[in-house]
Amino acid sequence: MLETLRTDLTSWEIGPYHGALPGPMRMKLRIDGEIIISTDLETGFLHRGLEKAFELHPWPATVAYADHLDPEAAFFGELALCLAVEEISGLDCPPRAQAIRVLLSELSRISAHLGYIVKVGRAVGAETLIHYVLRDREKILDLFELLSGARYSLNFLRFGGVAADVTEGFIERVLEVAELLRARLKEYNDLFTFNHSFLLRTAGVGVITRELALQSGLTGPNARAAGLAFDARKAHPYIGFDKLDFEVPVGRGEAGRLGDAHDRFLVRLRELSQSLEILKDVAETVPEGEFSRMRIDRDFEVPNGESYARVESSRGLLGCHVVSDGGRFPARVQFRVPTSANLTLLPEIVRGLAIEDLPVVIASLDLCLAEADR
């Protein structure tokens, strides 16, 4: 009876600016009652011409632009660019710089995942959790500030190393924060992860099936939650990830179905604890030595050539294709960002959901419009 009851479709536009959206974008919903029938996404509000900007600036200044690819985890953009440029120009990174890079990479991942918990918490209205997590993320931002002088846009990597050696006490503080976060993770779990209301909101909601993930080229924690165990750190090891021992957590569909919002949340929590392990391993064994092969030089030239570097960012596979014509300016810098795949499958997975699930699904996908629009 109820199934045959059909009401007129309603249109509802959300955006471009709204608290439930990850950034400026417009969603044009067609809803039947409160069931979403179709979704049109309009993006591009945050297009800053970043890739064009790379071509207009000398090589050393491009690192500052790579920071702005994804403001929430700025380090990964830098890392991808530096790896690609280092490959073309044949610079190798000293072991100490590599260890620092691993530390920063995992700290960025943790900070981005904590930011993700905040997003999900906000979407389901768990205020207390948000404050706890933000408090702890502050510790990591403080670490960034201690090391590089900035909290978000680090601009700390240089071609062939890092900008400076670690400051005194940094390593100890990394270990301290890792220890603290391990205790905090337990607290988050007690408070939130298996809370009945939270399970009701997320279990079985916004399911990404394996097929859909394959079709849309999904990567990162979202794909791993859907059962695809692809991690660029394992598949294409960089900055010494092949020497580290860590696991790649994959979704198990504990609460609802494989690949639902709760799985995505859990996979990120597990990644967090894996990153903490890596931090501990690396921080205890940072080798001595120099931190950079070369000093920054405005006239730095990259030889004619091209390369493609893959980095596992907090959202997924971040690729950077750099083409150089041998001059002081890049000929082309292209980024393969994980968010564009997430955006293409968003309309697929929200079809048939109630409108109240929309914020939860959007938050659980961890979209970054800055990255998608560039």
Place this chain on the structure above:
Amino acid sequence: MRGSVFSAIREYLQDVYRRFQSIWGSLITAVPYLWGVGEQRKEVTEQYPDPVSSRTADDLPARSRGLLVNDIDRCTGCKECEKICPVQCIRVDTEAGADQSKLWVARFDIDYSKCVFCGLCVEVCHPQSLVHSKKFEGSVYELKDLVASFGRGFVTAEQRAKWAAMRQQAENDEVFP
């Protein structure tokens, strides 16, 4: 028993139990915060700007990237910072000074409305005259107030002529001592 009325009722009661249990579990996690039990559960709010409870400029880490400051006495006017700046927020104008060795930095303007605080200019500054201060409070009412000027100012025509003469003099002295 599977699928029977009793198992359905049992499941139902378990669900209700879990619901209340999870609320209880969450509560006992959060309640110690009410009294700030232990070092890890203290309030972390930092009062700002009135009163400033902590994190004054002096508490910031040594590498903290605040507003830029240029020590004009050390600045050589080499324009390296202007050239590397990713957002073109630095403008330097120089003239020949009283002697050959040093340029007169007439203008050294930094537009903070454009600056992204990336720190590249500080890194390329060879005389180390341009540094990040720890000052971070830069809000102003007018856009033009966001320009920080460190230059010595443009020189008058007669001053310029005088310096040219001095340089000529110095050159002559060198050639015919």
Place this chain on the structure above:
Amino acid sequence: MSALPPENSWIAFLANSSDLAAALPTWLLAALGLVFIYGAIILPSGAIMSYLDRKLSADFQARVGPNRAGPAGMLQPLADLLKLLQKEASSAEWNWREALWLGVHTMALYSTVAVIPLSSSALLVNTDMSAFLPLWAALVLALGTMLLGFSQGSVPGWFGGVRVAAQALAGAFPALIAVICAGIHAGEFRWSTLAGAQTASPLTWTALCDPFQFIAFVVFVLGGLVMLAVPPMDAALSTQDIHGGVSSHLFGRRLSLFRLGRFYGFFLWSVIAVVIFLGAWTLPFGLAELLREQGRLWLVLALEVGWLLAKTFVLMLLVISFARVSPRGRVDQVTDFSWKVLSPFALLALIGTALWSGWGYLP
């Protein structure tokens, strides 16, 4: 108001207090009394509760909370009110539908000031069914809120309105049954009888006198949360999910009126819960009798109101702390909870109470 106030009613009380009061007609006294209750009890309670709410949430969340206005931020509610009052409307166009239904919503709410029980001598309406009056008012309130949502002329307002109605119906059913449970225990639905069935000792409070009554108490409180859309059952008004629902386009003065109304609904509900289930206003150690013998009737009134409000605040703070740690439910989950969990338990409590109370009368 056909029934004349009984001797110990606060009207008689007022009339006897001075010559001037005795000369005034009863209806005027009653109206003045209502204004007094609203201004001297409800508004300050709102301020106090909103302050305590924010401080408690802040304590939970490892932050400081309001601390700028007044000592320890105590004047923050007042500052908020003043700020909201001077805000301009978002659109110059006068939305008369919105004004009308906001009016209905507000009238439905504040009509309950007349029936709110505050002490043994502050009962304006004390009929044999008076415990149900606030429930009817809450349903009218839901209607007003729903139409207020519709009058916004926007999708979120419309969704919010429907959700408010759904939640009110879902919450009202178990809550009504829970009231009946208490009535069975007391024997009547008169405020004075419901309160009189309990003494100062917590063990004789209706909520704690038998296990079924305790279930009824929990059902009553949770049903009220659902009915009035109080966090964490506020799916009907959530900012994240449906952009604030009913209040999505309200602004300034209208928003402050709406917010205060939401608080008042919660407050009213907690007062009733305390009166019915948690020992009402009965003072401990026989203080009331002692003071009455000494003829200090005003002091008795003040102490009873104070004791009742104190218990109410504790109950509200408990509910708030529960709301702070629980994620918000989706509207269908909230109504499901009400229909599928609260209602069966309410019926269970009803049957149990009936058996428990009627045990002695069984052959």
Place this chain on the structure above:
Amino acid sequence: METAALISKLNKAVPGAVLQKARFGRGGKHAIWIEARSIAAVAEALSSDPELRLDWLENLSVAQLDEALLLTYFVRSRQTEVVAVLRATLALKSEDELVDAPSVRTVWPMAVPFEREASELFGIRFGKGKRETGILPKGWRGFPLRKSYVFPQEFFQIAHSRPSPVGTSDGGSRDA
């Protein structure tokens, strides 16, 4: 799988598609240079081959080198760990003329966002469709990522730059 083997497979499946084997970056990696018209056929062959099963277009990068657009397809397989780089060139006729290229989105559905972006920013028409929009505002003229692109001073009477208090620099920037 070796690039040579890949090429021989392709030569069998789509004769005449492979132009040459080209070096890609350092470290002995190679790209397969293919005819632009036969991109779709090559994609079909690669994804349906039971040994290769290159079912995942990881990235589609477009770059302009002189008067040609360089399309680079980074392809890989979810099942067989094979990674391949395909490359094709499209000749640019004039500054503001669209270029045609076959679309691979029927074979690799994940190509949609990449093709959309390249279509808009480089002025490439993929498949039979028209140039897609989504990033640039409606009514925007020109293809920003082409080298010949000149940034407009204003858009619908909205000036793009405010006069800078410090003036414009003549230093590092290429566009100055």
